[in-house]
Amino acid sequence: SYVLTQPPSVSVAPGKTAKIPCGGYSIGSKTVHWYQQKPGQAPVVVIYFDTDRPSGIPERFSGSNSGNTATLTISRVEVGDEADYYCQVWDSYTDRRVFGGGTKVTVL
Amino acid sequence: EVQLLESGGDLVQPGGSLRLSCAASGFTFSSSAMSWVRQAPGKGLEWVSVISGMGDNTYYTDSVKGRFAVSRDNSKSTLYLQMNNLRTEDTALYYCAKESDWNPRKNNWFGPWGQGTLVTVSS
Numbered sequence: 001s002y003v004l005t006q007p008p009s010v011s012v013a014p015g016k017t018a019k020i021p022c023g024g025y026s027i028g029s030k031t032v033h034w035y036q037q038k039p040g041q042a043p044v045v046v047i048y049f050d051t052d053r054p055s056g057i058p059e060r061f062s063g064s065n066s067g068n069t070a071t072l073t074i075s076r077v078e079v080g081d082e083a084d085y086y087c088q089v090w091d092s093y094t095d096r097r098v099f100g101g102g103t104k105v106t107v108l
Numbered sequence: 109e110v111q112l113l114e115s116g117g118d119l120v121q122p123g124g125s126l127r128l129s130c131a132a133s134g135f136t137f138s139s140s141a142m143s144w145v146r147q148a149p150g151k152g153l154e155w156v157s158v159i160s161g162m163g164d165n166t167y168y169t170d171s172v173k174g175r176f177a178v179s180r181d182n183s184k185s186t187l188y189l190q191m192n193n194l195r196t197e198d199t200a201l202y203y204c205a206k207e208s209d210w211n212p213r214k215n216n217w218f219g220p221w222g223q224g225t226l227v228t229v230s231s
Contacts, residue, residue, distance in 0.1 A: 037153075042220075042224060044221075045218060097158065099152060102153065
């Protein structure tokens, strides 16, 4: 089955840039979605189709996908961006949805 | 406004059964595939099952296949998850989530999600 790998945690200072990688075999040939989950809340999509941003999500959130790594980038990080972030793809061979293990972003 | 409200979570003994419901509003229910996603305490997200907009196609993660059954009643805008032969490892918060297309054989994204219903499997 398809596996997505994320680092458990990323730390970043306010105002700096956080990059959250999501690794998977030839993930660049797939389309990646990203979700933000704050404590006690349901997940919210922040990036879909690799690079698209839903209305209401700040432009500071962006995505890229190439080769074996997709990346969620949060520019000018704010304290309010502290959350768990998950990447997700559709495995077309099994029609199953796959999540990465999640990355906890801590703003120092 | 799209809203999803799960219910039916409870404490159940191993081997027991439970049926979860997800009441939807604010959109044409049959136009969206719907998924169940669970999150064990302190753990990450795990996709469980998806059903097509018309209810004629379903898919499951391996660990629940043969034990769980997803269904929907489009006349009631309600999604269900029948859970049988429950195991302790099924303990989790169960979310229902709207998918971005009626067809589950596409690269859909999830949104919005409900607030979840807690299933605890313990003796």
